Amino acid sequence: xxxxxxxxxxxxNHPKELAVNGNGNNSLPxxxxxxxxxxxxxxxxxxxxxxxxxxxxxILNGVTGxxxxxxxxxxxxxxxxxxxxxxxxxxxxLRAKNLCGKITYNGLPFSAAARRRTGFVAQDNVLYPHxxxxxxxxxxxxxxxxxxxxxxxxxxxxxxxxxELGLGRVGDSVxxxxxxxxxxxxxxxxxxxxxxxxxxxxxxxLDEPTSGLDSTTAEKIVGMLRRLAVEDxxxxxxxxxxxxxxxxYMFDKVILLSEGSPIYHGRAVDALGYFGxxxxxxxxxxxxxxxxxxxxxxxxxxxxxxVDKTTADDGxxxxxxxxxxxxxxxHIASRLxxxxxxxxxxxxxxxxxxSGIRKAAxxxxxxxxxxxxFTVLLRRSLKERRHExxxxxxxxxxxxxxxxxxxxxxxxxxSHLQDKTALIFFFSVFWGFFPLYNAVFTFPQERPMxxxxxxxxxxxxxxxxIARTVGDLPMELALPTAFTxxxxxxxxxxxxxxxxxxxxxxxxxxxxxxxxxxLAFGAILMEVKQATTLASVTTLTFLIAGxxxxxxxxxxxxxxxxxxxxxxxxxxxxxxxxxxxxxYECSNGLRCSVLDFPAIKSVGLDLLWLDVLIMxxxxxxxxxxxxxxxxxxxxxx
Numbered sequence: 001x002x003x004x005x006x007x008x009x010x011x012x013n014h015p016k017e018l019a020v021n022g023n024g025n026n027s028l029p030x031x032x033x034x035x036x037x038x039x040x041x042x043x044x045x046x047x048x049x050x051x052x053x054x055x056x057x058x059i060l061n062g063v064t065g066x067x068x069x070x071x072x073x074x075x076x077x078x079x080x081x082x083x084x085x086x087x088x089x090x091x092x093x094l095r096a097k098n099l100c101g102k103i104t105y106n107g108l109p110f111s112a113a114a115r116r117r118t119g120f121v122a123q124d125n126v127l128y129p130h131x132x133x134x135x136x137x138x139x140x141x142x143x144x145x146x147x148x149x150x151x152x153x154x155x156x157x158x159x160x161x162x163x164e165l166g167l168g169r170v171g172d173s174v175x176x177x178x179x180x181x182x183x184x185x186x187x188x189x190x191x192x193x194x195x196x197x198x199x200x201x202x203x204x205x206l207d208e209p210t211s212g213l214d215s216t217t218a219e220k221i222v223g224m225l226r227r228l229a230v231e232d233x234x235x236x237x238x239x240x241x242x243x244x245x246x247x248x249y250m251f252d253k254v255i256l257l258s259e260g261s262p263i264y265h266g267r268a269v270d271a272l273g274y275f276g277x278x279x280x281x282x283x284x285x286x287x288x289x290x291x292x293x294x295x296x297x298x299x300x301x302x303x304x305x306x307v308d309k310t311t312a313d314d315g316x317x318x319x320x321x322x323x324x325x326x327x328x329x330x331h332i333a334s335r336l337x338x339x340x341x342x343x344x345x346x347x348x349x350x351x352x353x354x355s356g357i358r359k360a361a362x363x364x365x366x367x368x369x370x371x372x373x374f375t376v377l378l379r380r381s382l383k384e385r386r387h388e389x390x391x392x393x394x395x396x397x398x399x400x401x402x403x404x405x406x407x408x409x410x411x412x413x414x415s416h417l418q419d420k421t422a423l424i425f426f427f428s429v430f431w432g433f434f435p436l437y438n439a440v441f442t443f444p445q446e447r448p449m450x451x452x453x454x455x456x457x458x459x460x461x462x463x464x465x466i467a468r469t470v471g472d473l474p475m476e477l478a479l480p481t482a483f484t485x486x487x488x489x490x491x492x493x494x495x496x497x498x499x500x501x502x503x504x505x506x507x508x509x510x511x512x513x514x515x516x517x518x519l520a521f522g523a524i525l526m527e528v529k530q531a532t533t534l535a536s537v538t539t540l541t542f543l544i545a546g547x548x549x550x551x552x553x554x555x556x557x558x559x560x561x562x563x564x565x566x567x568x569x570x571x572x573x574x575x576x577x578x579x580x581x582x583x584y585e586c587s588n589g590l591r592c593s594v595l596d597f598p599a600i601k602s603v604g605l606d607l608l609w610l611d612v613l614i615m616x617x618x619x620x621x622x623x624x625x626x627x628x629x630x631x632x633x634x635x636x637x
Contacts, residue, residue: 035232037069038106038117038202040090041340045101047085047094047260059085061261062101064336065253069202069233072226072250074240074268076289077257077296083239084123084207086257090237091120091205093455105203112365115457119196123207123239125188126448128384129177133167133191134159136175139380140195143458146367161194165224186217190224197228204228206238215244222247245287258296263324265332278327280320295324366460373463381471395479401430402483406490413492415585421599423491424577425548427507428569431480433539435511438476439518440531442468443630447526451633465627469519480511494577502576510569513615516622517565523629542566551602565618568611571603580605 047060060082067073075083088094090103092110105114127136141158142151149157162171167190175191176182183191189209196204209225210218222243229236229252240247254271256264264271272288275281275295282291283301291301298317366373405426412419443450446468453459484504489495493503518535525531542564544550553561561567578594586592594600 035069035200035234036117036202037233038235039069040067040203040235040237041065041102041104041107042086042090043102043337043340045086045089045099045103047082047089047099049098059260060089061259063255063257063260063262064333064340065255065262065265066336066340067203067235067237067253069235070230071252072229072236072238073253073255074238074243074248074251075255075257076240076243076292078293079241080259081257081296082260083257085260086255087205087207087237087239091118091455093120112457116199116367117202119193119199119201119204120456121192121196121204121206121209122452123211124448125185125192126452127175127177127188127191128380128449129175129180129182130384130387131380132172132174133183133187134162134171135380135383136191137161137194137198139376140458141198142368142376143373143453144199144367144456147369147372157198161198165190165194165197167191167194184217186213186221189213189217189221193221193224202234204234204236206236208239208241210240210243210247219244219246222250226250240289242293243289245289248287248289254292256292256296258298258321258324261321261325261328262332263296263321263328264292265328265336274331278324280324295320365457368459370460370463373459374467377459377464377467378471381468382474385471385475398434398479398483399486402486403490406487409487409491411490411492417584417594417597418599420491420493420577421548421574421597423487423493424573425546425570425599427484427487427503427573428510428546428566429543431483431507431511432514432542432566432569435476435480435514436518436521436535436539437532439472439515440522440535441528442472442519443522443626444526444528444531447633450630454633461627461631465630469515469623472515476511476515477508480507483507499576503573506569506572506576509612509615509619510565513565513619513622516619516626519626520622520629523626526629526633546570547603548599551598565615567603568615571611572608574600574603575605575608578605 043064045060045063046058048056048058051057063082063086065073075086077083085094089099092103092115103110105117108114131139137158138155141154145154145157159171162168167187170183170187174180174182175188182188193204193206193209204225206225209221213221222238225236225238228234238251248268251268253266254264254268255262256271264274266274268288271292272282275291280291280295280300282288294301298320300320368376405423409419409423412423414420450464454461454464481504484500484507488500488503493499517538521531521534521538522528525534541560543566545553545561545564546566547561547570578600580593580595582594583591584594584597586596595605
């Protein structure tokens with residue numbers, strides 16, 4: 001059964017239809033809240049990018065279309081045809097300086113208000129693997145729903161979304177990921193859609209919602225999207241590669257793209273007739289999507305027979321595409337422009353005084369306060385990261401090194417100054433480099449989620465940054481504390497409580513500085529391998545210039561050691577263990593000042609307060625650099 005083609009009325013609105021389940025009841029009662037109708041129009045959209053040889057490549061070439069409330073538009077085309085780019089542009093997520101044309105939402109340009117009424121579901125399911133389905137929706141509800149709702153109301157809405165999207169059975173199951181077993185691909189897709197449906201959006205954009213799903217699951221997903229469009233007068237736009245016949249006929253409108261240029265825009269049920277009128281009719285029964293995809297690739301039905309169903313040569317493909325583009329300009333483009341003009345001149349929804357987009361334009365940019373964002377993000381970070389942070393292998397690694405080091409330096413006598421300074425340097429090196437390598441992974445792993453949520457306007461970057469870094473502190477500080485307790489007493493260092501406490505504080509201080517540098521490396525490069533390589537070079541430099549291995553560094557390169565936080569950590573730890581008037585037995589019966597010992601003499605025991613200050617500047621400076629690097633990530637216009 002072919003769906004009735006929705007039509008915009010004089011106000012740009014779509015008449016209410018019965019539910020597609022046949023009983024006329026709203027099958028998604030949690031969405032019974034009124035949806036502000038939104039008409040999306042895009043005219044002559046052109047998008048170009050510069051390639052490596054400084055030439056421009058056209059990704060989109062004059063694409064025009066309109067989606068009314070209650071309609072479901074599908075954008076079809078082969079890989080590289082520009083479907084995802086167009087969808088990203090419609091979602092306000094492309095850089096404006098490379099984008100030409102006109103895109104309006106109820107006649108207005110894209111704004112924070114329009115973003116709040118728009119749901120965008122990317123092709124990849126960007127979800128936290130260790131959170132349950134309910135927790136995933138709950139945290140999103142707390143961040144994205146308006147402050148006019150209480151916390152209980154937000155949580156209740158999240159639970160209702162779980163039930164109404166058919167996820168109640170897996171509500172308490174973790175989402176899962178590459179290394180974590182969780183819910184199925186279709187269920188993850190519904191979770192991604194549910195995250196956007198929490199906002200009750202007027203416009204829903206989905207990139208390849210059936211990618212990687214079997215035909216039955218894909219049909220269920222598209223059927224659910226059609227109900228969301230028809231029953232609540234939402235405008236739904238999807239990109240899709242090659243849908244089945246059943247899925248294809250669920251769409252109201254279709255845009256077919258070929259190398260960025262449109263070759264069809266119209267009713268899905270009319271596509272075969274249109275191409276048949278151009279001499280590209282289907283030979284026998286065929287899935288309409290297959291024929292459309294062949295034509296977008298420049299392969300006509302008769303050419304497939306002539307070459308025994310092999311790909312036609314490039315010249316023939318180019319000729320077919322040129323013919324279809326010319327036919328589009330002649331038969332469709334002028335009609336489409338007239339439809340857009342008429343919709344704008346006959347009192348479309350733009351002029352409706354009750355338009356939700358105009359009302360939302362007066363709302364504040366953020367739906368929640370900074371502190372609310374911080375607390376929710378901190379709780380989410382702690383819950384998600386607890387599996388990674390308290391990893392048994394990582395705990396075993398630290399404790400085993402502490403015990404082994406304690407045994408090697410077991411109760412070192414005061415006269416063995418070489419061994420004592422070696423143990424102190426080991427402290428500064430291990431806890432100067434171990435946190436650095438752990439922190440390097442933080443932001444590169446979080447990048448997809450950060451870009452997705454920031455594009456949706458969920459929270460301020462500052463609240464995310466502070467919550468994310470504070471969330472790492474429990475494990476970052478717990479392990480070095482346990483390490484110090486074990487090896488300090490086993491190694492026979494100064495047993496006075498004050499000396500132990502100061503040594504512990506210095507180690508933790510060094511951990512925070514090292515973590516800050518790791519965060520900066522990760523945020524700047526946003527690529528784990530590159531960041532790890534840079535960290536390796538840096539740690540090697542700091543190790544050599546740390547004041548222990550080389551005491552007489554040439555003057556022209558001595559500045560290197562002053563960049564090393566390991567140098568300052570080593571100096572501070574030495575300053576806690578020794579006093580300027582302390583002596584040690586340098587030979588039989590002869591005592592020498594500790595200041596004459598090479599490893600101590602190279603760092604000195606004076607101006608320790610200045611070293612504390614310098615490490616503090618490093619701590620703040622590295623974190624500021626990390627924040628600045630994150631701020632440089634592309635944001636929605």
